Amino acid sequence: MSGMEQEIEQHLRSRLLPFWEGLRDQRFGGFYGYMDYDLKLDRRAVKGVILNSRILWFFSNAYLALGEPELLEYAKHAWLFLRDVCVDRTYGGVYWSMTFDGDVEDETKHTYNQAFAIYALASYYDASGDEQALRLAYELFDLIESRCRDEIGYGEAYDREFRPASNEKLSENGVMASRTMNTLLHVFEAYTELYRVDHQAEVEEKLREILDTFGDKIYNPQKRRQEVFFDDAWHSLIDLHSYGHDIETSWLIDRGLEILGERKYTEKMKPITAALAEHIYERAYVDHSILNECENGIDNTDRIWWVQAEGIVGFVNAWEQQGQEKYLQAAEDIWEYVKNCLIDPREGSEWFWRVDAIGKPVEGEPIVEPWKCPYHNGRMCFEVMKRRK
Secondary structure, rough: OOOOHHHHHHHHHHHHHHHOOEEEOOOOOEEOEEEOOOEEEOOOOOOOOHHHHHHHHHHHHHHHHHOOOHHHHHHHHHHHHHHHHEEEOOOOOOOOOEEOOOEEEOOOHHHHHHHHHHHHHHOOOOOOOOOHHHHHHHHHHHHHHHHHEEOOEEOOOEEOOOOEEHHHHHHOOOOOOOHHHHHHHHHHHHHHHHHHOOHHHHHHHHHHHHHHHHHHEEEOOOOEEEEEOOOOOOOOOOEEEHHHHHHHHHHHHHHHHHHHHHHHHHHHHHHHHHEEEEEEEHHEEHHHHHHHHOOOOOOEEEEEHHHHHHHHHHHHHHHHHHOHHHHHHHHHHHHHHHHHHOOOOOOOOEEEEEEEEOOEEOOOOOEEOOEEOOOOHHHHHHHHHOOOO
16 A cells, blocks of 8 residues: 555554543543644533444444553553443443533433444454453343334434434534435444344344345435435435445445345345445545535535545545555555655644645644544554555
8 A cells, every 4th residue: 555554554553542531531531622723721521422432432442453452441441431430330221421420411312422432442342351340331232123223224413311402413415314324334333343242133133234224225326425314214315425434334335245244134234335426435535534424415515524634545445445446546646645645744643624625724623522533544544454465
């Protein structure tokens, strides 16, 4: 890969790991939840549970990739915060967010949030061998299956006692969605990781069901894209093309197919994942980077940090799957863009949240907040490192 993998490993070691290690809260547990654009750390900010789950996932996989014992200690720190602070001992599940000192800040139970905790716990179990983490992952799996779904699919937001609630948290673009592609994708991602580490038949069955939903309800073959927001009956609510989610889905489903290892689903889904990657390459890969999204035929030309990270992995995966050099060249091109435009050159920082069409950082966007985490760019590092040729 023309040295890209060595550069990315060095970036992981020299920038991402030290930055997130520096956010460990030794007093109240977990990791600090907010750093503004000017690099001011707010030690009293809300601690998003998604953020802390993703940090647990990040350090678990950093340990698995690099084998350095101190990385497992950071993962353990995140695990203890999730286990001891973020889990509702009365009604089950993880909360949406905690105060800086460990009280409940938002008691919403969201399917998306439960899924990310499973994703992190499965990886931590793989890294540590801690059976308690695996048991908690299965408790959350059982909860999603019993409380967060109906006969045709997964729901979204719930109150503390798992009564349906309004889905502002995962709805955007002026709609209120009863089901979303985004939540389903991350349930699939979480179940894939859980099945990878423990191969239980009940998880395998759900992976098949989710693949059928992606193939039959989410994917739009006429437009070669996924629909994004849906009503209860899986009717699309808006003309929206989420470029980042499509390239992310292309490789996450391929990963799931590899781990599932069933010819029927491979034959059904591989043409879809190939089409998603190809369409993003044709439609959204512009000026060395990937556009954000397209609503009602109008492109949003901002470049978002996570979209570029997923673009690199998605195009490396497409190159491996299809053998077309254009995809590898695109991945290397986006990495150059990331180095030039998205990695914050200031000491003590990480990546900018977004830059505009000419690569200028959008001031005011935080460096850390409940959604801005080391999951996408960290995972890009791990994936490129694993896929070395």
